[in-house]
Amino acid sequence: MANHPPETEHSTTHHIVPTRVYYGVFAALLVLTGVTTWIAYIDLGRFNIYVALTIAVIKASLVMLFFMHVRYSSKLTKVIVASGVFWLMIMFLMTMSDLATRGWMRVPGR
Amino acid sequence: MITATPTQHEPKNYINSDYGIKSWLLTQDHKRIAILYLIVVTAFFFLGGLFAVLIRIELATPAGDLVDSNVYNKLFTMHGIIMVFFFLIPSIPAILGNFLIPLMIGAKDLAFPKINLLSWYIYVAGGVFTLYALMRGGVDTGWTFYTPFSTSYSNSYVIATGLGIFINGFSAILTGLNFIVTIHRMRAPGMTWFRLPLFVWAHYATSMIQVLGTPVIAVTLLLLILERGLHIGIFDPALGGDPVLYQHLFWFYSHPAVYIMILPAMGVVSEIISCFCKKAPFGYSFIAFSSIAIAVFGFLVWGHHLFVSSQSVYAGMVFSMLSYLVAIPSAIKVFNWTSTMYKASVEMSTPMLYAIGFIGLFTIGGLTGLFVAALGIDVHVTDTYFVVAHFHYIMVGGAIMGFLGGIHFWWPKITGRMYADTWSKLSAIIIFVGFNLTFFPQFILGYLGMPRRYHVYPPEFQVFNVLSSAGASILGFGYLLPFCYLLYSLKFGPKAPANPWGAVGLEWQTSSPPISENFEVTPVVTQDAYQYSTREEVKVG
Ligand SMILES: [Cu+2]
Secondary structure, three states: OOOOOOHHHHHOOOOOOOHHHHHHHHHHHHHHHHHHHHHHOOOOHHHHHHHHHHHHHHHHHHHHHHHOOHHHOOHHHHHHHHHHHHHHHHHHHHHHHHHOOOOOOOOOOO | OOOOOOOOOOOOOOOOOOOOHHHHHOOOOHHHHHHHHHHHHHHHHHHHHHHHHHHHHHOOOOOOOOOOHHHHHHHHHHHHHHHHHHHHHHHHHHHHHHHHHHHHHOOOOOOOHHHHHHHHHHHHHHHHHHHHHHHHOOOOOOOOOOOOHHHHHOOOOHHHHHHHHHHHHHHHHHHHHHHHHHHHHOOOOOOOHHHOOHHHHHHHHHHHHHHHHHHHHHHHHHHHHHHHHHOOOOOOHHHOOOHHHHHHHHHHHHHHHHHHHHHHHHHHHHHHHHHHHOOOOOOHHHHHHHHHHHHHHHHHOHHHHOOOOOOOHHHHHHHHHHHHHHHHHHHHHHHHHHHHHOOOOOOOOHHHHHHHHHHHHHHHHHHHHHHHHOHHHHHHHOOEHHHHHHHHHHHHHHHHHHHHHHHHHHHHHHHOEOOOHHHHHHHHHHHHHHHHHHHHHHHHHHHHOOEOOOOOOOHHHHHHHHHHHHHHHHHHHHHHHHHHHHHHHHHHOOEOOOOOOOOOOHHHOOOOOOOOOOOOOOOOOOOOOOOHHHHHHHHHO
16 A cells, blocks of 8 residues: 555646646637627627627636646546536526426416 | 553544644544534534524414514524534534544545645634624524515625625535545545445435535525625516526525435434444445435426426426435335344444434425425415425434434544443433424424414414424423533543444444544455444354
8 A cells, every 4th residue: 555656647637738828728818808898888689698608608618628627637527527517507407497488378477 | 453552541542642722723634623513513503403492482372472573583594594504514424424434435534634624614714704694683584595585675684694604615515525536536445336335425425416516505695695785686677687596596506405414314324224233234236326316316306496486387397296206216215224124133222213213204204395396285385384394304303313323323433432321312212202292293283374484373373383392392402411411421431442333334443532544554345335244154153
């Protein structure tokens, strides 16, 4: 038990990322924040929400993949992250199962 | 196993390895952190209990003579908030789970000892916020914080309390994260997944809920605070929001939260029953996977709290059906425990009394859960004492019986002392009787139509309310007894041997109390859990 695991096994979890990747991601986040602000002044009608959410999802993905190192992590970590996203989808989907079907009974308030 | 030293000095263990308040407040030993949790969680339990006492005294008579309706609103709100967030959720995981998981899997500590200590400080910080709100005048929204009352109308300390629960949530997330990583990465050689004690499986499932669900309640309360403070318009229809959205988000966490309370108790019961029947639990893998199934299904049923809101009928039907699904893994567990006891020589020890009590009370709580999951019956009993009785059978009859059973089962291991057997059996029976007398009449009250959260009621309901208040006084007395004789045992109880119950499981193979490193040498596991029969053969041969 005293033996340490071989270093090669460990090196995959400590992937060295060049700093320019971080600066690049940071710049991308700033640009996308600018885009969000700019587009907020343009009325796209019912597409307002879709555009805003798409930008938000891209930004969150960038943070998760690079800043949180998910891109360089083990399969198990990726499964855990995916399950978090999956649970979020459960929350949206089943909440929408209420919001999207209100009024189907044609009884006021149902 | 026990290293007997020839000198008179007590052998070193995690309690006497270091002295002074600093050695406790800065400890990274999972066993000491469990003790820190035990102290604060117990304090919150008695504080929450005090509110319950005041509620039951008020309800002994139909007139509102002890407190006015404003104070009464605050009493049941603070009772709920303290019991749910500051007692039930941390009770078994943060105390028994913290103490036992590393011991059970043959590890020296949890994966992140510093984060473990941090979780305790976060828990205390959340508690301080909530106590501050309490002392400034409390909250009157009910522990559910429903909008629009909580955002627009309540004149009480909603924001401070909400922040307290928000902070407290991170403590549960960190504990859950720590358990998941520990169970994945720190198992002793030979401790495969299907050799894990069922207590560990239960905590793995619980940790999943804590990590996946708790962020949602944290964000929901944050939105509530923003809505109340800045009127951002997410729950207010006048600003384009939806008050029922709050209920969706709240129950997305708060229904699974019930499983954060009950799953660890089920893990405790599996250990106790196996030990005092001296045989492996019937259907190990069924019990293990039913824990996971409960954790997953538990996230799909929250809409059953919204049947009388403006939730659509179609969503109501889906949520009702899915709620029935949860009954399957729950029933699997109950049947497996009873099958384990079938034809076993059952030893009626104190922990076993609690475990048997758990099975009965959880079954009543679970079955009445099916009543309220049915769309039609729920309309009749929503917001009545029927619902109050139902969830107290689960949360008090289930979770607290499991907690007390576990405390009695592992007390010799945790403290190195034995408690008085007669007293402990007596109080287990007092608690069981007091519990049923308190809450069974509430089923009848609710079915007859007495609504919850009112401090005055028509005189025809008085008989059942008096019965309930009488039961509550017995129950309260029953909870004080263990507090006294367990404290007494710390100083005057006989020294506990390493394995007082003749149990298998790694935690019983080290000394009582364990040394700081848990084991002299890292154990190597060569057989499945609960090998009681082979153990006896070894004894004979
Ligand atoms: Cu529920």
